[in-house]
Amino acid sequence: MKSKIWIVFIILLISILGSITNGSEVHYKTKRVPAEWEPQEAIWMQWPGYWEKDYEITFAKMADIISRYEKLHILYKTDKIYANAQKAISDIGGNPKNTNIFWHKVPYNNAWMRDNGPVYVLNYNELRIQNWDFNAWGGAFGSDIPFTLDNKIPDKVGTILNLPVDYVNIVHERGNLEFNGLDTVILNWSTIGDPSRNLHYNKQRAEHDLKTLFGVTNVIFIEGIPSGDRTKGHVDGIARFIGTSTVVVVQCTSRSLCQTDSKDADIYDKAAKIIQEAGLNVIREPIEGFVKYNNQMFDTNYMNWLVGNGFVIAPGFGKLETDLAAKSRIESYFPNREVHIIEMLSSWAAGGGVHCHTNDQPAFSLSK
Secondary structure, three states: HHHHHHHHHHHHHHHHHHHHHHHHHHHHHHHOOOOOOOOOEEEEEEOOOHHHHHHHHHHHHHHHHHHHEEEEEEEOOOOHHHHHHHHHHHEEEEEEEEEEEEEEEEOOOOHHHHHHEEEEEOOOOEEEEEEEEOOOHHHOOOOOOOOOOOHHHHEEEEEHHHEEEEEEEEEEHHHEEEEEOOOOEEEHHHHHEEEEOOOOHHHHHHHHHHHHHHHEEEEEEOOOOOOOOOOOHHHOOOOOEOOEEEEEEEEEOOOOOOOOOOHHHHHHHHHHHHHHHHEEEEEEEEOOOEEEEEOEEEEOOOOEEEEEEOOEEEEEEEHHHHHHHHHHHHHOOOOOOOOEEEEEEEEEHHOOOOOEEEEEEHHHHOOO
């Protein structure tokens, strides 16, 4: 009799554990944001206009590389910009007629589509677009920077792709979101909690909102604004997932402008500690030098990379020693991808790199 009771107990226990496992699987499948290294349908860019023309060669190089590996959607707002874009790609030896490149005439304001573009969410086997409010980085680049057209870009993309669009009444940018594709998002509270973006917002409410909107169970807030970062600390310049449980975090060295005892070093070290204490593995990405460009000094921080289908593009600084060393490290982070370093100091001086300029669209097959 006792043995029968034990058998029944074990069966019940297995059943309970099984239901818990199945529950977690349902949570994974019903709502999540795919990680950047997962299969992509395409990458999107907003081609720079007349006041951002300095970035044009950088965009041409990015377009040439991306279109070798996957589809690339390029938005242009005037026929002149379209002609300039075609010429720029041709001038660097690329093919603007590549069948992987799709051109769309759409009005917009800036060339930083990571931040005003769509956030893609898989929800109940359906790929949906989230359109978060965008106010040009809380006015950090000046109150005269226009953004109303940028706010409509997720709607335009939704129309082009025939995808449903959900509106999120929170001011934020995708450049401050790092997902592991399962259950975790990392972001900088200094950005989303910025009063110029979201007045009277608090961490408790933000955590609830992020879990609801993205289907994550773990929200990791880092804090702090590195020197010169006018986005107020976008996470894609500080900490990046390279796997579901591994995060690369930038690190100051004796060879960088940010010294090991500086405010910036403290921000990065605390971020690494917070992420590690959340149960994730941390690799430190050293800043091994600095460069001068247009009378400004910049650390050689390569964190703003873009991961695509079979490739990675990282910002370059025209400093061969550090560029090659960074290329080698990034190859170790993504061993099955070809790594490209593009010198893009004109973009860097304006506030960002390749990740900031691009917006990746997950493969539709992921929703099945």
